[in-house]
Amino acid sequence: MPELPEVEVTRLGIKPYIEGRRIDAILVRNGDLRWPVPVGLHKDLTGTWIKTVTRRGKFILIGLMDAGQNDRGTLMVHLGMTGTLRVLQGDTPAQLHDHIDIRLQDNLLRYRDPRRFGAVLWHGLEDGPIANNRHLRDLGVEPLMSPFIESGGEILYRQTRGRSAPIKQILLAGQIVVGVGNIYASESLFRAGINPKTAAGRIGLERYWRLAGAIQDVLAAAIQKGGSTLRDFVGSDGASGYFQLDYFVYDRAGQPCRVCGTTIRAIRQGQRSSFYCPKCQK
DNA sequence: CACGACTCCTGCTGGC
DNA sequence: TGCCAGCAGGAGTCGT
Numbered sequence: 001m002p003e004l005p006e007v008e009v010t011r012l013g014i015k016p017y018i019e020g021r022r023i024d025a026i027l028v029r030n031g032d033l034r035w036p037v038p039v040g041l042h043k044d045l046t047g048t049w050i051k052t053v054t055r056r057g058k059f060i061l062i063g064l065m066d067a068g069q070n071d072r073g074t075l076m077v078h079l080g081m082t083g084t085l086r087v088l089q090g091d092t093p094a095q096l097h098d099h100i101d102i103r104l105q106d107n108l109l110r111y112r113d114p115r116r117f118g119a120v121l122w123h124g125l126e127d128g129p130i131a132n133n134r135h136l137r138d139l140g141v142e143p144l145m146s147p148f149i150e151s152g153g154e155i156l157y158r159q160t161r162g163r164s165a166p167i168k169q170i171l172l173a174g175q176i177v178v179g180v181g182n183i184y185a186s187e188s189l190f191r192a193g194i195n196p197k198t199a200a201g202r203i204g205l206e207r208y209w210r211l212a213g214a215i216q217d218v219l220a221a222a223i224q225k226g227g228s229t230l231r232d233f234v235g236s237d238g239a240s241g242y243f244q245l246d247y248f249v250y251d252r253a254g255q256p257c258r259v260c261g262t263t264i265r266a267i268r269q270g271q272r273s274s275f276y277c278p279k280c281q282k
Numbered sequence: 283c284a285c286g287a288c289t290c291c292t293g294c295t296g297g298c
Numbered sequence: 299t300g301c302c303a304g305c306a307g308g309a310g311t312c313g314t
Binding site: 002003006034058078079080081082115117118135172173174181182183184250272273 | 305306307308309310
């Protein structure tokens, strides 16, 4: 389920409870995720300390060090469509789809993923800089950081010249800017007044500035809203911890546009659903 | 290279 | 009420 805001809220929720802790044990109940969980993961992780909890795109990056403060590598966690990461008391019984337990000094970091579209990967020192990881190296810029903050419109404009693919597809691909998933792509395009079918190369600089602002507004609002659910990521074994903005168009096919009253339309683009207002978005 | 179709998996929902 | 086809918020891979 998660798009960037859900991943960021997960990261913020677990970080205070796992950073600085030692990893005492790893239990992999089912390593058959999107890619196989590395078989030797327990050897790489056990006895190391969690130094950093960061994010790149939709990957949560857990940086590890040894007792001498030397970097040891990075644990990469992707939540796919249905993944969750929770901090729990060590004696919390595992439920169906609780695939991985990372046992810390004073608690338990648990990965659950019913659909198993997510991933838990290891990037060791021998693999070089984490930025060169095959899953990270081709990602676009972060939407809520420099340079997108100050140059977002120009970046979108420049990188789409000559591109015939619909702007919705370009956003989802994540090669220009990361973190915009299916929901927030529709929502951002609505707020920018751009039809999702428009060829990306035919959109001008001024409209891309509006889109860049819309992407930042939508993602930032979702993260802020998620802040109220932070406690769900700790000690809570049930509630999803995820959250929804009040959508303008997503999943509102057949309902009136909240701005102009025109009926919202649903279309398929690249096997995914898109929603838009035919009057507000040209 | 750019683009679009297909794929992995389980769980729910909407329509009959 | 019960059944089941179809669809779900990601993203890598492959064929054209």
